[in-house]
Every structure is written in C-alpha cells, then in structure tokens.
Amino acid sequence: RCPHEGYPLSQGTVDDACVLTCNWHNWKFDLETGANTMSGDGVRTYPVERRDDGHVWVDVSDPPQDQAAAKILVGLRAAFDERDHGWIARELARLVEVGVDPIVGVQAAVGWCAPRLEYGMTHAFAAAADWLALRDHFAESGCLEDQLICLTETIDHMAFDALREPEHPLPAASEAPYSADALREQIEREDADAAVATVLGAIAAGMDHAALAPTLAQAALAHYNDFGHSLIYVHKTGELLARLGAELAAPVLAAYVRGLCYATREDLIPEFRPYARALAKLPPAFGDAREPCDDAEVRALVGASLSKVFSWVHKQAEARAPEVLHDALTRACAHNILRFDAAHAEASDVKVADNIGWLDFSHGLTFASAVRRTCAAQPSLWGPALLQMACFVARNRRFLDAGEGDPLARYRVDDRQALFAELRARVCDHGLPLPIHPAHWLKTMCAVELELPHMSPSTQEATLAALRRFVHAPMKLKHARRNVHQAMALVGVGDEPSAAR
Ligand code: FES
Structure with missing residues (x-):
C-alpha cells in the first residue's frame, strides 16, 4: 500500500526508469531503493532473484x-x-x-x-x-x-x-574546573558561549541535571525573567532528561543555558524596576504562621497595584511562613484568570503595551509551581521568588473585568477527575495550528495537577476554576488588523498615526 494514504500501489504505473507512481496523489518511488522521489515516506523494498528456471523469488522475510x-x-x-x-x-x-x-x-x-x-x-x-x-x-x-x-x-x-533554522554550533566544553560562581557570573553578563562551555564541561566531568539545577535556579531568579520561563524550564529540563535519559543532558542543558543568557530581564523596564528595591526591603527572615490567608485578603490583591502587592508581601513576610504567601499569591493569580476581560484579547485598536492574551495570565500558575518546587529545595530563594509572583499578580490588572458577579461561581469545578479527563482528551485533539497553544494548556494543566496537594482548599477551588476557564476560552490566534494598526502607528502613516502608540 502507498505510505501516503494507503491506496494500492498495485494500481500504480511503472515507467522505463523503474519509478512507480501512485496515481492517487502522484507520489513516486524508486523501485531500486524504495525512496520517495517527491519528498515523503518511502516504501519497503524486498530482495528479488530471478532463477534460471524463469521463476522470480522474492524474500519477504523481515529485516533485523x-x-x-x-x-x-x-x-x-x-x-x-x-x-x-x-x-x-x-x-x-x-x-x-x-x-x-x-x-x-x-x-x-x-x-x-x-x-x-x-x-x-x-x-x-x-x-x-x-x-x-x-x-x-x-x-x-x-x-x-x-x-x-x-x-x-x-x-x-x-x-x-x-524549521528552516540553520545549525548554531555549540562551543567546546570548558576544561576549567566547574565553578557555580563563574557560571552565574557568565549568565549575568549574558555571555552565552562561556556559560554553555561551562555547563558542557560540568557534564563532561560527570555532573548531572540535579547537580546543576540549584545554580541554574539561582541564576533564573536573579531577575524577573522572561515571563517566568527561566525558572519553569529548570524543572522541565529535569523532567525531560528523567524520561529521555541523562545522555541527552548536553544538548538539553546547553539549549537551556543559552536561553537563560538571552532571557528578557523584565525587572529592567520601568513597570518592574521597583522589584530591586522591594527585594532589598524584605525582612531578614519569614515568620512561621501557617494558617492560610482568608479569601477577602487574597481578593484584595486582585487588581491591586504592584507597590500594593509588594507592600503586602513585605508586611506578611514578618509573620507568615513563605508557603502561606505562596498559596495566597497563587490564588490571586487564579482569580486574575477568572477576572480577565477577554475582550482585550480580541481587540485590534490597541496600543502595543495593551497586547494581552490568555498566555499573559496562565504563566502566573506555571511559575507558581516552579517556585514551590525550587524553594522547597532552596528556601533562601523564597524572597525573590515571592516578589516575582507579586509581579505576576499585578502585571495584568488593567485588563480585569471589574463587573458584578463572582466568576468563581461560574467556573467552579465539582468533579476534578472529570475535569482532568476532559482536558486530557481536549489537548490530544486540540485543533490548534501552532504548537505553542496546546503546549500552554498542557503545561498549565500539569502544573495545577501537581500543585493541588500543596494548596489550601480555597486556592484549590480558585485554581481549578481558572484552569477550566483558560482551557475552554476561545483564542484569537492571529491579529492581522492589530498588527497593521500598530505598524502604521509606529511608522507614522495613515489618518491617526499616533492613535496606537
Ligand atoms: S495514496 Fe499514494 S500518493 Fe496518496
């Protein structure tokens, strides 16, 4: 059968050059090698022998x-x-x-x-x-x-x-003894070749993901980085290598470290510049109160300014354990998803700074998962990690729906097993053309499922509802009008060139 759609090749046509054409869609196969001469799957060939008695023998046994x-x-x-x-x-x-x-x-x-x-x-x-x-x-x-x-x-x-990318060769592995300080410093000055060489040298010397992860997590949290991906990926690379084998550590971790060097440092843009000052103002130690925050307190963070959320973290850190703050900030991120006014994701006549979509919200939850896992192993990172969660809580406040009614009631999940079963089925037949969108459904689903046992009941309730809303929300996957509108405004052509600046 044809490897394309399975129609019978016995109905094909063979030309004088021994090329077999499948007449359904014109795929062509070299009968000597089985290769597809049109780009596509090849076909299996079989050894053939013509004997003196005129018979043709075909060896149909399977190859090794x-x-x-x-x-x-x-x-x-x-x-x-x-x-x-x-x-x-x-x-x-x-x-x-x-x-x-x-x-x-x-x-x-x-x-x-x-x-x-x-x-x-x-x-x-x-x-x-x-x-x-x-x-x-x-x-x-x-x-x-x-x-x-x-x-x-x-x-x-x-x-x-x-796709269509050339290869970008990796540097040779460093032969210098591994130094965590040197690696952090190379990442900080965005010297990707040096950092990759250091990591490759460490792997060649026998270090694995687990040995490198603490330093990578520290480097990831050194800035409010790249929508949280720098920290999220520390864990994803570990999970990937656990499933595929440590022999892939070099390509996976080289790619990770290269990305860490090129990560966007959002704490350097005006909106998040207060982060460095907020970090310096954290009390020297967290408190030890373990009672979860009540819902009114957490809901007051939804829609609050960055300085207000930072102040809340500073004040609560004196009395409460970091896990309690983490739980509250996770819940606030979930309420943000529930309150997102999705009309903003559809709009065309907006400034570049107002380009907003569902993925701008979902990272609050996936980052929260990475924070808990990181800080369970390195409690000294709770300070920067919680303040970066505060950045997620506050960053989208202009896009929330302040309307009446409680969206939690609308999206509440009564049967979480049924929800996850439905989401697994949905993600396996997502129908979305770009892989990045189902990837975000999946990673949010995985993060929520992993974190549920660590959440207070109120945070579980809000997070499950947020997941349900996010994965069922219609997504506008291309913004032709918005892109052109903003391009015209930037370049300064058209009737109202300044409208979208
Ligand atoms: S089924 Fe043979 S080319 Fe499509």
Missing part, C-alpha cells in the same frame, strides 16, 4: 529490527525537517510495528532540534516533558493512539521551532 528502526529514523528525520505532522505520526507508528519503543524518535528529535535553537531553549523541550508525562498516563490505560498523539505532538513542536 535494528536495520528496520534505522531506516524508519531516516524517514522520521526527513519528516522532522519538513515539519510534516502526518509523516511524523506514520514513522512513529512504524517503529511500533517493528517492535521498537517510539520514544527513540523523540530522543533523536532532541538531537536534531537543539543545535538549531539560536537563542536557546523554547517551549518545545518544556512541552516535551509534559507530553511525555501525558504519554505515561495513557500507557497505564494501554491506549496506543493517545500515546502516539503525545509523541507526535512532541516531535512536531520541536520540528516547528527548528
């Missing part, structure tokens, strides 16, 4: 498994380079068919993707950790289709992020 898998991986690489989702799925299914765990396709894809990430790690590797966790969930129920969806989405996202 390693040979079959190697050939499939060649096809998968071609599918990766073209970012052909259907082709990726077919090659993964073929690995299953020859009895090979298709995870080898993901392992190979990491190696194909990493060198092409000029500015370091993207969502593709972070989402890979979540897709592989979801695959493990489906493995328990034995549903192969769901498992292959997870793996196909993983590779498709990597292929998308690497």
